Amino acid sequence: MISARLRKAFPARPDSASFALELDFQATAGVTVLFGPSGSGKTLTLDLIAGFVRPDDGRILLDDDILFDRAAGVNLAPQARNCGYVFQNYALFPHMTLRQNLAFAAERRPRLERHRRVNEMLERFRLGDAAGRRPHEVSGGQRQRCSIARALIGAPKLLLLDEPAQGLDAPLRAEFYDVLRQVRADFKTPMLLVTHSLDECFELGEEMLVLREGRLVQSGAPPAILEQPANVDVARLLGVFNLIPAEIRALDPGRNTSKVQMGEFELDGPYFPGHLKGDRVTVCVRPERLSALARNGRPGVNQIPARLERTVERPQWMRLEFAGGIAVDLARPDYERVRDTKDWVIEFPRESLRVL
Amino acid sequence: MQIDWFPLWLSLRVAFVSTAIAFVLGLWLAYILANREFRGKEVLDAAVTLPLVLPPTVLGYYLLVLLAGNSPLGKLWENIFGSPLVFTWKAAVVAALLHSLPLLVKSARAALESVDRSLERAARNLGASEWRLFWRVTLPLARRSVLAAVALAFARSLGDFGVTLMVAGNIPGRTQTVAVAIYSAYEAGNTMVARTLVLVISGIALLILTVANRLNPRGT
Numbered sequence: 001m002i003s004a005r006l007r008k009a010f011p012a013r014p015d016s017a018s019f020a021l022e023l024d025f026q027a028t029a030g031v032t033v034l035f036g037p038s039g040s041g042k043t044l045t046l047d048l049i050a051g052f053v054r055p056d057d058g059r060i061l062l063d064d065d066i067l068f069d070r071a072a073g074v075n076l077a078p079q080a081r082n083c084g085y086v087f088q089n090y091a092l093f094p095h096m097t098l099r100q101n102l103a104f105a106a107e108r109r110p111r112l113e114r115h116r117r118v119n120e121m122l123e124r125f126r127l128g129d130a131a132g133r134r135p136h137e138v139s140g141g142q143r144q145r146c147s148i149a150r151a152l153i154g155a156p157k158l159l160l161l162d163e164p165a166q167g168l169d170a171p172l173r174a175e176f177y178d179v180l181r182q183v184r185a186d187f188k189t190p191m192l193l194v195t196h197s198l199d200e201c202f203e204l205g206e207e208m209l210v211l212r213e214g215r216l217v218q219s220g221a222p223p224a225i226l227e228q229p230a231n232v233d234v235a236r237l238l239g240v241f242n243l244i245p246a247e248i249r250a251l252d253p254g255r256n257t258s259k260v261q262m263g264e265f266e267l268d269g270p271y272f273p274g275h276l277k278g279d280r281v282t283v284c285v286r287p288e289r290l291s292a293l294a295r296n297g298r299p300g301v302n303q304i305p306a307r308l309e310r311t312v313e314r315p316q317w318m319r320l321e322f323a324g325g326i327a328v329d330l331a332r333p334d335y336e337r338v339r340d341t342k343d344w345v346i347e348f349p350r351e352s353l354r355v356l
Numbered sequence: 357m358q359i360d361w362f363p364l365w366l367s368l369r370v371a372f373v374s375t376a377i378a379f380v381l382g383l384w385l386a387y388i389l390a391n392r393e394f395r396g397k398e399v400l401d402a403a404v405t406l407p408l409v410l411p412p413t414v415l416g417y418y419l420l421v422l423l424a425g426n427s428p429l430g431k432l433w434e435n436i437f438g439s440p441l442v443f444t445w446k447a448a449v450v451a452a453l454l455h456s457l458p459l460l461v462k463s464a465r466a467a468l469e470s471v472d473r474s475l476e477r478a479a480r481n482l483g484a485s486e487w488r489l490f491w492r493v494t495l496p497l498a499r500r501s502v503l504a505a506v507a508l509a510f511a512r513s514l515g516d517f518g519v520t521l522m523v524a525g526n527i528p529g530r531t532q533t534v535a536v537a538i539y540s541a542y543e544a545g546n547t548m549v550a551r552t553l554v555l556v557i558s559g560i561a562l563l564i565l566t567v568a569n570r571l572n573p574r575g576t
Contacts, residue, residue, distance in 0.1 A: 052477050078480040091478040095496050104492065105482040154483060
């Protein structure tokens with residue numbers, strides 16, 4: 001288990017604004033994803049844990065080892081931290097073969113054991129055929145597996161991965177996810193994975209830490225975060241919501257209902273705990289939860305008339321973008337039924353509404 | 357007319373010894389400058405570079421003051437080796453070193469700094485000591501540029517005139533290097549000797565610089 005309290009500030013420079021990281025978190029077995037936009041401090045967090053950058057203050061605890069403790073004056077060298085690190089560009093030594101790359105990482109072990117261990121890892125990560133070749137002579141998938149094998153060969157207590165699937169094409173990325181799932185099953189090493197891809201969070205993460213400007217803004221299982229983002233900032237970071245300003249007009253906890261005023265229309269929603277009547281809020285609803293229909297006389301309950309601005313083709317569905325910035329995702333067959341519509345209404349199912 | 361080739365052999369020997377010393381000392385200084393953060397780092401860098409810009413007479417003067425028989429360093433040398441340093445071929449080595457060392461430090465530092473930092477981080481992360489990191493990762497990756505720097509330093513060691521003249525003198529058969537011999541021959545009217553030595557030393561320098569260019573992936 002890794003438990004970290006990290007403080008690190010960088011003053012403003014001519015080419016960059018000031019930045020401050022203030023982060024407290026714990027991560028146990030499995031994959032914990034650090035999610036956030038570029039510049040939110042994800043990679044810096046890994047570098048602080050690995051010991052490449054010294055925190056200004058805080059404490060890093062890995063199982064029973066103190067890696068860093070400002071108060072106690074402890075600051076272990078990167079060499080002594082026992083954290084595997086998979087770098088963004090893999091950082092394989094270009095002048096060594098894959099086998100030598102692994103051997104380099106196992107050098108502190110006795111010769112015979114080292115040999116056995118290198119062979120074992122080569123086999124486990126299907127690198128046997130490429131073992132004698134250098135990184136630039138092997139495929140992207142082999143490079144990637146080699147970098148994970150090299151990080152794991154010293155039996156680290158924690159595996160840090162810095163956007164390891166960045167820049168891979170779809171088949172390689174799928175292969176990579178398989179490898180990581182295998183690693184999670186075989187090694188039981190907790191993993192801290194940095195990404196700015198929401199898909200990756202769902203694909204791999206048991207736990208997700210959402211970072212913004214050096215702060216932790218929400219943590220939890222990825223589906224739970226998607227179901228209920230903590231605030232508008234998080235919803236914006238996730239990038240998959242319609243966010244519409246609104247006002248709460250009525251709340252009834254007894255019947256679990258509410259009324260929300262959106263523009264000139266009033267919608268029925270579920271009861272929103274923690275909110276008061278009259279609150280100015282943001283309605284947060286995912287495009288695939290909405291439906292778009294042909295208008296038929298007066299708009300029905302929870303229907304709002306809207307003008308279609310454009311449609312965007314997506315592999316699995318059609319995205320309909322309406323005036324006012326509301327997007328609706330329709331499955332292709334559903335879209336085919338309504339495609340010739342001129343006069344639209346958007347329907348907001350009662351249970352789909354969230355307010356932030 | 358008979359040409360005395362002793363100055364050429366002496367120059368090559370001086371260049372070899374000074375380059376060997378510059379390699380060890382220069383690589384160490386380059387490593388310190390490339391990897392360590394300390395107060396006065398830029399002053400050290402400037403001090404190392406100083407011989408490149410000071411006039412030879414100034415350098416020669418410093419060396420004479422520092423190394424002459426009655427100076428502390430000169431006395432130390434005499435106590436250890438039993439003979440004075442100045443006006444021997446070893447003083448010519450010191451003179452050559454003064455010029456080859458800054459070149460080597462400058463280029464080797466750039467070479468070491470050009471190695472991808474993430475590879476050095478990876479090595480540390482994998483438990484490699486700083487020593488092993490340097491010899492197994494940084495130096496092998498900077499190998500060609502460092503060798504180019506060594507070649508450059510060697511070429512520069514061949515060509516010193518002013519400082520050598522001041523601290524090693526112009527003793528034929530003992531401290532007379534090619535550069536000094538050319539000057540003497542020209543002064544004495546032996547234009548044939550001067551011309552031959554000029555062509556030979558130019559050829560050698562051209563060869564070494566070509567090798568250095570070939571070695572250096574970024575060009576010199």
